[in-house]
Amino acid sequence: MPEQMTRITLARRPAGTPVPEDFGHETYPLPEPGDGEVLVKVEHLSLDPYMRGRMNAVRSYSAPLEIGETMTGQGIGRVVASKADDLPVGTLVTGRTGWASHAVLQAAEAQVWDESLPQTAALGVLGMPGFTAWTGLREYGRPRAGETLVIAAATGPVGAMVGQLAKAAGLRTVAVAGGAEKCRIAVDTFGFDAAIDHRAHADASSLRKALAEACPDGIDIYWENVGGKVLEAVMPLMNDHGRIPVCGTIAWYSGTDGDTDRLPMVWRTVLTRRLSVNGFIIFDHWDGYPDFLREVAPKVTAGEITWLEDVTEGLDNAVDAFIALLSGGNTGKAVVKL
Amino acid sequence: MPEQMTRITLARRPAGTPVPEDFGHETYPLPEPGDGEVLVKVEHLSLDPYMRGRMNAVRSYSAPLEIGETMTGQGIGRVVASKADDLPVGTLVTGRTGWASHAVLQAAEAQVWDESLPQTAALGVLGMPGFTAWTGLREYGRPRAGETLVIAAATGPVGAMVGQLAKAAGLRTVAVAGGAEKCRIAVDTFGFDAAIDHRAHADASSLRKALAEACPDGIDIYWENVGGKVLEAVMPLMNDHGRIPVCGTIAWYSGTDGDTDRLPMVWRTVLTRRLSVNGFIIFDHWDGYPDFLREVAPKVTAGEITWLEDVTEGLDNAVDAFIALLSGGNTGKAVVKL
Numbered sequence: 001m002p003e004q005m006t007r008i009t010l011a012r013r014p015a016g017t018p019v020p021e022d023f024g025h026e027t028y029p030l031p032e033p034g035d036g037e038v039l040v041k042v043e044h045l046s047l048d049p050y051m052r053g054r055m056n057a058v059r060s061y062s063a064p065l066e067i068g069e070t071m072t073g074q075g076i077g078r079v080v081a082s083k084a085d086d087l088p089v090g091t092l093v094t095g096r097t098g099w100a101s102h103a104v105l106q107a108a109e110a111q112v113w114d115e116s117l118p119q120t121a122a123l124g125v126l127g128m129p130g131f132t133a134w135t136g137l138r139e140y141g142r143p144r145a146g147e148t149l150v151i152a153a154a155t156g157p158v159g160a161m162v163g164q165l166a167k168a169a170g171l172r173t174v175a176v177a178g179g180a181e182k183c184r185i186a187v188d189t190f191g192f193d194a195a196i197d198h199r200a201h202a203d204a205s206s207l208r209k210a211l212a213e214a215c216p217d218g219i220d221i222y223w224e225n226v227g228g229k230v231l232e233a234v235m236p237l238m239n240d241h242g243r244i245p246v247c248g249t250i251a252w253y254s255g256t257d258g259d260t261d262r263l264p265m266v267w268r269t270v271l272t273r274r275l276s277v278n279g280f281i282i283f284d285h286w287d288g289y290p291d292f293l294r295e296v297a298p299k300v301t302a303g304e305i306t307w308l309e310d311v312t313e314g315l316d317n318a319v320d321a322f323i324a325l326l327s328g329g330n331t332g333k334a335v336v337k338l
Numbered sequence: 339m340p341e342q343m344t345r346i347t348l349a350r351r352p353a354g355t356p357v358p359e360d361f362g363h364e365t366y367p368l369p370e371p372g373d374g375e376v377l378v379k380v381e382h383l384s385l386d387p388y389m390r391g392r393m394n395a396v397r398s399y400s401a402p403l404e405i406g407e408t409m410t411g412q413g414i415g416r417v418v419a420s421k422a423d424d425l426p427v428g429t430l431v432t433g434r435t436g437w438a439s440h441a442v443l444q445a446a447e448a449q450v451w452d453e454s455l456p457q458t459a460a461l462g463v464l465g466m467p468g469f470t471a472w473t474g475l476r477e478y479g480r481p482r483a484g485e486t487l488v489i490a491a492a493t494g495p496v497g498a499m500v501g502q503l504a505k506a507a508g509l510r511t512v513a514v515a516g517g518a519e520k521c522r523i524a525v526d527t528f529g530f531d532a533a534i535d536h537r538a539h540a541d542a543s544s545l546r547k548a549l550a551e552a553c554p555d556g557i558d559i560y561w562e563n564v565g566g567k568v569l570e571a572v573m574p575l576m577n578d579h580g581r582i583p584v585c586g587t588i589a590w591y592s593g594t595d596g597d598t599d600r601l602p603m604v605w606r607t608v609l610t611r612r613l614s615v616n617g618f619i620i621f622d623h624w625d626g627y628p629d630f631l632r633e634v635a636p637k638v639t640a641g642e643i644t645w646l647e648d649v650t651e652g653l654d655n656a657v658d659a660f661i662a663l664l665s666g667g668n669t670g671k672a673v674v675k676l
Contacts, residue, residue: 124671125645307463333462
């Protein structure tokens with residue numbers, strides 16, 4: 001019998017945490033590469049949390065998988081048949097093979113992997129997870145020596161890289177992980193300054209107390225991998241001008257959220273739409289006030305910018321005017337004329 | 339009887355929406371300015387939603403008012419007694435007078451106001467609210483011609499300025515306001531392209547339908563003034579790479595939040611701590627991957643960066659390994675060896 005390929009498909013959409021019956025297993029004759037394509041025999045396949053999102057019907061940051069489609073994922077393997085001149089048989093390549101023993105890849109989609117590097121590093125420390133950590137910390141974490149960083153799923157490939165990069169940049173690094181063994185690894189293997197076992201804390205309030213002890217100067221960067229209880233625990237400990245790169249919300253990936261808690265929807269949307277959310281208080285920016293006056297005062301004088309006022313007469317009426325303001329009773333700027 | 343001054347104080351902390359009994363009214367003899375100070379007779383006082391936050395005992399972005407303290411606020415008025423050489427009697431100044439008929443200000447805290455500009459403009463269109471709109475839109479909204487901006491409290495002094503600046507920058511501007519009259523003003527006076535009466539929509543889902551019609555190309559900038567129902571309606575309509583300057587959450591200022599909805603706490607913290615929250619997807623950043631490899635691969639090879647793998651043998655075991663991954667069963671990078 002000629003060699004066959006096997007693949008794992010999405011058999012049905014999971015309700016909550018996936019179960020084995022949500023996946024299908026199929027066997028086929030080996031496909032032939034077309035012009036400019038290669039057939040790759042997969043040697044290692046990556047499993048990553050983001051794949052759970054692709055199993056849902058709703059739009060996430062990429063199109064959902066169709067029922068019957070091969071489970072998505074990155075793999076690394078050797079070219080076993082080639083119709084692409086620059087990728088001869090035997091070349092080690094990485095690419096989006098899916099959960100399958102073999103995959104046909106366009107040459108442009110297959111990246112040649114340096115044989116002097118460990119093969120599986122292409123999927124982890126030097127692959128998508130490591131690159132995620134490096135990029136997100138630089139662009140959105142903006143670490144400064146002396147600051148404190150907190151990250152959950154801290155022994156995972158993103159967490160471990162974030163922790164090591166932040167530590168090398170002079171930050172205090174605090175891990176959140178599930179179980180004593182992962183906490184030990186976070187400190188001993190990855191050099192976190194402290195590690196907190198979230199399983200030892202039944203609720204956000206208890207977890208927050210432990211975090212507050214581990215972060216005596218507050219939290220400057222919270223790398224968001226999980227959402228849920230950790231986010232709830234962290235928020236009140238955030239320092240002014242803190243940064244939260246939102247990379248994942250794994251606590252909510254499989255959850256069916258209640259009608260009452262809108263946080264999962266809002267927070268997941270920040271991630272999936274790559275939103276930039278910035279709290280700001282104008283008193284931090286007061287240095288720019290003269291620039292503003294120079295630019296805008298002439299437009300107000302010229303009538304190019306219109307304004308409305310709701311004037312209340314008398315200091316004694318300020319209280320009533322303020323109460324009305326809070327319930328939307330005013331239309332323009334509320335002022336009291338004394 | 340010599341002239342007296344009156345002031346309004348915080349008599350007790352409000353539970354929910356303030357009531358008149360939360361405020362005190364006091365009368366005093368006029369104070370004397372000390373060296374380098376002026377006594378100002380207030381002519382106009384500003385009322386702003388942020389003052390509600392100051393009435394709570396909890397830390398917001400500035401220290402809470404103490405019981406018995408004068409209600410905070412900006413005013414504009416004339417110097418009636420001076421011990422500061424550069425601020426003679428008669429000078430028109432603006433400063434943090436509080437809710438009072440008179441205030442003693444340090445000369446450095448009193449800003450001379452240009453008499454050619456309307457006096458109340460110092461409190462609104464050319465004061466803190468207008469400056470808030472101008473700064474937040476530039477720094478955090480980052481508008482581009484052709485985009486769509488949504489803002490609630492759209493006829494208020496911040497909303498009206500944001501709308502006019504965004505319109506002038508070539509954006510489609512959509513107002514959310516309370517009542518038909520404010521919607522009319524938003525369009526006729528402030529030039530919004532469309533206005534939606536949030537009172538005509540009982541829930542977020544209904545409001546979202548109206549917003550979707552008014553924003554056929556989705557929403558690129560949501561200026562957050564209110565939180566609550568509007569935020570819930572807006573989020574699913576946000577475009578990729580959208581921006582949300584968080585300036586206020588007035589829908590939640592007076593609320594006592596339930597235990598089940600964690601969104602108000604999280605969102606208010608984004609504001610009060612001036613957090614920067616950025617969702618990101620690594621596939622948007624793939625151009626930087628070669629830079630990453632150049633920098634980090636040598637560190638991995640040198641052992642300066644450590645990594646852990648959880649290797650599962652055999653494609654047939656991928657499903658079980660993935661299910662374990664989603665429930666925190668792995669420690670390092672999950673890979674499948676075929």
